[in-house]
Amino acid sequence: MSTNLLAIIAVLPILTVLILMVILRWGAAKAMTVAWSICVLIALFVWRLPLLYVTALSLQGVISAISVLIIVFGALLILHTLQYSGAMETIQHGMQSISKDMRIQAIIIGYMFSAFIEGAAGFGTPSALAAPLLLALGFPPMAAAILCLTLNSFPVTFGAVGTPIITGFGASLQTLIERAVEQGFFQSNEHFFKVIGQIATFMHIPMIFILPIFTLGFITRFFGPNRSWKEGFAAWKFCTFAAVAFSAPFLLVAWLVGPEIPSIVGGLVGLLIIMFGTRYGFCVPKEVWTFGEVSKWEKSWSGTITFDGNGELKPKMSQFMAWLPYIFIGVILVLTRIDILPLKELFNRYGTITFSDILGYKGINENSIKLLYLPGTVPFMLIAILTIFLHRMPLKKVAKAWIETFSKMKTATISLCTSVALVKIFQGSGNFTHPDLITQLTAEGVDANILSMPRVMAEATANVMGPVWPLFASYVGGLGAFITGSNTVSNILFAQFQWDVAELQKLSRVVILAAQGTGGAMGNMICVHNIVAACAVLGLSNREGDILKKTFWPFLLYGISVGIVAYILTTIGYSTF
Numbered sequence: 037m038s039t040n041l042l043a044i045i046a047v048l049p050i051l052t053v054l055i056l057m058v059i060l061r062w063g064a065a066k067a068m069t070v071a072w073s074i075c076v077l078i079a080l081f082v083w084r085l086p087l088l089y090v091t092a093l094s095l096q097g098v099i100s101a102i103s104v105l106i107i108v109f110g111a112l113l114i115l116h117t118l119q120y121s122g123a124m125e126t127i128q129h130g131m132q133s134i135s136k137d138m139r140i141q142a143i144i145i146g147y148m149f150s151a152f153i154e155g156a157a158g159f160g161t162p163s164a165l166a167a168p169l170l171l172a173l174g175f176p177p178m179a180a181a182i183l184c185l186t187l188n189s190f191p192v193t194f195g196a197v198g199t200p201i202i203t204g205f206g207a208s209l210q211t212l213i214e215r216a217v218e219q220g221f222f223q224s225n226e227h228f229f230k231v232i233g234q235i236a237t238f239m240h241i242p243m244i245f246i247l248p249i250f251t252l253g254f255i256t257r258f259f260g261p262n263r264s265w266k267e268g269f270a271a272w273k274f275c276t277f278a279a280v281a282f283s284a285p286f287l288l289v290a291w292l293v294g295p296e297i298p299s300i301v302g303g304l305v306g307l308l309i310i311m312f313g314t315r316y317g318f319c320v321p322k323e324v325w326t327f328g329e330v331s332k333w334e335k336s337w338s339g340t341i342t343f344d345g346n347g348e349l350k351p352k353m354s355q356f357m358a359w360l361p362y363i364f365i366g367v368i369l370v371l372t373r374i375d376i377l378p379l380k381e382l383f384n385r386y387g388t389i390t391f392s393d394i395l396g397y398k399g400i401n402e403n404s405i406k407l408l409y410l411p412g413t414v415p416f417m418l419i420a421i422l423t424i425f426l427h428r429m430p431l432k433k434v435a436k437a438w439i440e441t442f443s444k445m446k447t448a449t450i451s452l453c454t455s456v457a458l459v460k461i462f463q464g465s466g467n468f469t470h471p472d473l474i475t476q477l478t479a480e481g482v483d484a485n486i487l488s489m490p491r492v493m494a495e496a497t498a499n500v501m502g503p504v505w506p507l508f509a510s511y512v513g514g515l516g517a518f519i520t521g522s523n524t525v526s527n528i529l530f531a532q533f534q535w536d537v538a539e540l541q542k543l544s545r546v547v548i549l550a551a552q553g554t555g556g557a558m559g560n561m562i563c564v565h566n567i568v569a570a571c572a573v574l575g576l577s578n579r580e581g582d583i584l585k586k587t588f589w590p591f592l593l594y595g596i597s598v599g600i601v602a603y604i605l606t607t608i609g610y611s612t613f
Contacts (some may be wrong), residue, residue, distance in 0.1 A: 045498035046489035063578030097457030110416025111164030121427035122352025155299025176337035191299035192557035204527025233295035235550035261328035282306035339576030399470030507599035513555020521565025523556030
């Protein structure tokens, strides 16, 4: 069977998700279950993989999904704990004292706060934290989800202390990178990763300035009382101020230090700068903009979790005490994710649950359930428990917070388990590397040289694009993030392919890889995992398709910008490697 035909068949599960969620408006739980079923059938009857092997891949996916579910549960628990303790109302009151303009609040929380959390933790954590905070400030749940998903894009390339670059590319290109170092193209593996990050900043910079302005205009157009783009664009000065405050430290760290902490430093420094500037009215629009009265909102904007932002807000405690749980979360995330500190190694060494050779298939392992290292446990659950004592919560309110958290997990659990199971089948359908697994599958009649589903899709696409590939390379990264829910996994999945295409087309490999990493970051806007997680913490179950239809447009815009930069860099011969 030809590669093109295989690619058409392989894309069916993804098309199924798009049709069911976007056109038929199914919820993610039902849509992903159907898509997983189709993927299983393709794996069995087209790729001719053994049923037991496909089952092992699906189990691997379910086990992997548990890690994401722990993060979602922890984020929900923080939200409900702070809601019942009175901290959310206090934070809302305090934020309004800085600025009652919800455009300003969107930039402070959805942009800067999210960037800091992304740099420290990654893996969907920012949306799980920032979106509920916007909800508490009186944002429509749908608008909060779109804001957080869209604005949390450029920090993602360097998210989770550089994991998407260091682990994403390192895991799949280790031998090739070492060969490039031996040939003198780079001083070390770390230098290679640093160069990728430096080039990625070129690709992000235009959208760091454009995207906040576009997003605010988008929000005021579809969720504002007057349905006007101009009301969002009117905050362009503040958006530019925020972009400078973020990008200056972001660029300096990426170019001088490396890919580990640009987003952490950019988010933290930028947050402090714009909050200080806001207090003194620097670049703040003269007219205050809000979403208007809740009673006049469209029903489609809201979910099962609501905060009435129209009533009189009364602080229940000091601002410091209300923010203290978030401060603890930020500090713990940093302390447990910097290599030079001992906590990262300790948290990874202890409390890790490993599943090896699932159902007897060599190399089908899952060791990602790191109970101490996962943000859902430490710091989310830990701080939620600590908050009980900090805020002196009555047991009745504590019980309500935990019960409500468990009740919100059903839909998210189904959606995430089926979606990650689908991803594992995609990844495990070909390009086998483990020698013992190749021996096992060959004995069961499997073609050991068969290409995986993502690989045939990508190759067919590249064959059509040819030398103009730099214009479209980022969309492969976005596709990887869409189907895997992770920029890191997207890089693992497609790095080898991007490298090969660059060699065949005589393009700079580091530029194309940077486009891949940037594409995976912009894919954060549309990836099913993040949308499901955001919907779970905002009470928007079965509304994932509506959000995807909205976030697709900034994703498309971002890819055009990245493609132009990548094409220019390859055309002028920016790098010989």
